[in-house]
Amino acid sequence: MRSATPSDDLTARARIRDAAVARFGRDGFAVSLRTIAQDAGVSAPLVLHHFGSKDRLRAECDAHVLATIASHKADAVGPAGADHLLVELAQVETYAPLVAYVLRSIQHGGELARTFYEAFVADAEDYLRAGVAAGTVRPSRDEAARARFLTQQALGGLLVSLTLEPVDDPAQLGARLRAHMDAVTLPALELYTDGLMTDRRMLDAYLVYVTDPPAGTPAADPRPTS
Amino acid sequence: MRSATPSDDLTARARIRDAAVARFGRDGFAVSLRTIAQDAGVSAPLVLHHFGSKDRLRAECDAHVLATIASHKADAVGPAGADHLLVELAQVETYAPLVAYVLRSIQHGGELARTFYEAFVADAEDYLRAGVAAGTVRPSRDEAARARFLTQQALGGLLVSLTLEPVDDPAQLGARLRAHMDAVTLPALELYTDGLMTDRRMLDAYLVYVTDPPAGTPAADPRPTS
DNA sequence: GTCTATATAATGATAGAC
DNA sequence: GTCTATCATTATATAGAC
Numbered sequence: 202m203r204s205a206t207p208s209d210d211l212t213a214r215a216r217i218r219d220a221a222v223a224r225f226g227r228d229g230f231a232v233s234l235r236t237i238a239q240d241a242g243v244s245a246p247l248v249l250h251h252f253g254s255k256d257r258l259r260a261e262c263d264a265h266v267l268a269t270i271a272s273h274k275a276d277a278v279g280p281a282g283a284d285h286l287l288v289e290l291a292q293v294e295t296y297a298p299l300v301a302y303v304l305r306s307i308q309h310g311g312e313l314a315r316t317f318y319e320a321f322v323a324d325a326e327d328y329l330r331a332g333v334a335a336g337t338v339r340p341s342r343d344e345a346a347r348a349r350f351l352t353q354q355a356l357g358g359l360l361v362s363l364t365l366e367p368v369d370d371p372a373q374l375g376a377r378l379r380a381h382m383d384a385v386t387l388p389a390l391e392l393y394t395d396g397l398m399t400d401r402r403m404l405d406a407y408l409v410y411v412t413d414p415p416a417g418t419p420a421a422d423p424r425p426t427s
Numbered sequence: 428m429r430s431a432t433p434s435d436d437l438t439a440r441a442r443i444r445d446a447a448v449a450r451f452g453r454d455g456f457a458v459s460l461r462t463i464a465q466d467a468g469v470s471a472p473l474v475l476h477h478f479g480s481k482d483r484l485r486a487e488c489d490a491h492v493l494a495t496i497a498s499h500k501a502d503a504v505g506p507a508g509a510d511h512l513l514v515e516l517a518q519v520e521t522y523a524p525l526v527a528y529v530l531r532s533i534q535h536g537g538e539l540a541r542t543f544y545e546a547f548v549a550d551a552e553d554y555l556r557a558g559v560a561a562g563t564v565r566p567s568r569d570e571a572a573r574a575r576f577l578t579q580q581a582l583g584g585l586l587v588s589l590t591l592e593p594v595d596d597p598a599q600l601g602a603r604l605r606a607h608m609d610a611v612t613l614p615a616l617e618l619y620t621d622g623l624m625t626d627r628r629m630l631d632a633y634l635v636y637v638t639d640p641p642a643g644t645p646a647a648d649p650r651p652t653s
Numbered sequence: 654g655t656c657t658a659t660a661t662a663a664t665g666a667t668a669g670a671c
Numbered sequence: 672g673t674c675t676a677t678c679a680t681t682a683t684a685t686a687g688a689c
Contacts, residue, residue: 213654231457233682247655249684308534310590318591337625341617350584350614351623357583358576364536365544386633388576391567393623394630397577399563404620407612439672459664470674475666477672 214251217241219298221248222262226301227371230259230309263306263313266299271320282328283321284355288378297374308360318356325352358385440477443467445524447474448488452527453597456485456535489532489539492525497546508554509547510581514604523600534586544582551578584611 211219220241224232234255238245252258270290291300307314326348332338341347359381368377398404437445446467450458460481464471478484496516517526533540552574558564567573585607594603624630 234684235682243654244656246657246684246686250654255683307587308590310593315591318587338623339617339621339625341614343613346610347614347617350611350618353587353611354580354584357585357587358580359583360587361533361544361579361583364534365541367536384572385576385579387569387637388567388573390630390633391565391573392576392618394627395565396622397564397619399565401620404616407616411613460666461664471664472666472668472675473673481665 213241213243213247217243217248217251218258218261218265221258222266222302223298223371225259225262226298226303226305229305234258262302263311266302266306267313267316270296270299270303282325282355283318283352284359284382286321286324287359288382291375291378294372294375298371300378301368301371301374304360304363307356308364318352321356322349322352325349439467439469439473443469443474443477444484444487444491447484448492448528449524449597451485451488452524452529452531455531460484488528489537492528492532493539493542496522496525496529508551508581509544509578510585510608512547512550513585514608517604518601520598520601524597526604527594527597527600530586530589533582534590544578547582548575548578551575 217237221237224237224240228236234248235245237258238248241248248258252261273290273296274286287300287303290296303313303317307318326345329338329341329344329348329351333340333344359378362381362384363377368374443463447463450463450466454462460474461471463484464474467474474484478487499516499522500512513526513529516522529539529543533544552571555564555567555570555574555577559566559570585604588607588610589603594600
């Protein structure tokens with residue numbers, strides 16, 4: 202294994218790839234190849250010599266980020282949901298750019314985003330199932346929908362927070378995400394512990410509605426949309 | 428009052444503005460002025476003649492969307508949160524492009540996004556306060572943080588869903604958002620009614636931690652981050 | 654593998670006729 | 672107010688020397 206020190210002691214190809222991951226994550230996918238080349242200390246055409254096109258460069262970044270995070274997932278997995286994993290990973294200086302890239306990816310959509318999202322949903326489902334089995338988590342009438350819902354909201358909340366108040370210095374991403382967790386932990390734990398409502402009327406009304414829909418109204422389909 | 432039929436019987440300036448709102452909402456803010464001009468049935472330089480620059484055109488779109496939605500908010504306000512308002516508005520054909528624009532705006536960040544977000548948070552705070560006063564909503568240890576949290580998550584969930592599975596035909600935005608609500612209602616109502624946990628241990632542990640933080644650890648600041 | 658020089662296409666913006 | 676013609680800039684991408 203090599204030292205994890207960035208940019209030193211890497212093939213130009215890898216240096217370009219890392220620079221691209223960092224820039225894409227920092228500024229979005231509209232950054233020019235020139236900027237990336239400059240970051241990597243090479244000329245713009247060399248980027249294309251190695252990767253063929255901007256799209257293929259991005260695809261390679263996707264693959265690299267996916268593989269790297271997947272391989273280090275086992276380490277970081279605590280009692281966590283989708284957002285927790287990202288927040289914890291971002292604390293490690295080496296992984297922060299990858300986390301930024303993942304978040305940019307989800308913000309913009311695309312294949313990698315869906316892949317990560319589905320993996321997060323699957324993780325959540327596992328974690329919730331274990332909780333239900335252990336008796337610490339209440340069962341749901343639709344476990345799959347709940348896992349999807351919780352993941353979507355947690356990830357979305359993180360994204361909204363980060364989009365509306367962007368991180369200027371990439372080195373501060375970890376601190377920024379930690380601040381987000383700090384702001385969110387109390388209301389989240391309150392909600393997860395006691396809920397929001399004082400009675401069951403709304404839930405009961407919905408359950409009646411969904412089993413016996415009023416005429417002319419299509420029955421609500423509890424299948425996931427995304 | 429004029430008929431609401433789009434594109435007909437409007438000054439060129441207004442037609443351009445509407446075309447820009449629709450295009451920006453549909454394809455994002457990277458669309459070219461030429462495309463917008465074509466949609467409006469005018470030449471590209473005329474767009475600049477009327478608005479000066481692309482940035483000022485976008486600013487005008489922001490202002491128009493904000494004013495229009497604000498003026499029709501009173502109508503649509505039911506027992507709703509941030510997302511509910513947008514979903515309901517998107518059912519009305521005339522407002523769907525404005526909703527798409529707002530969502531794009533939040534996805535990309537910027538001034539309008541923050542303005543809308545803060546308005547949504549304020550609405551949620553009002554609505555929750557009324558619920559607490561009426562005895563239908565449990566009180567929170569930090570009402571402001573809870574309003575922010577719920578708004579952020581609801582809006583973020585909507586955004587993630589829409590980003591990962593984008594709407595192709597703009598006319599279907601309303602149906603798409605309704606499908607999102609359908610997928611989300613059951614788990615949301617379950618969570619809001621019964622919570623997620625079967626005991627209070629995690630919440631109690633956090634409350635102890637936050638009032639008496641372990642040495643060396645900075646006390647968590649429950650202030651909002653965004 | 655890496656560069657300089659260049660081709661090509663698209664964008665925001667301007668000039669000036671009508 | 673609206674157009675056509677055009678400019679300056681920037682983007683991705685290619686050709687070919689070293």
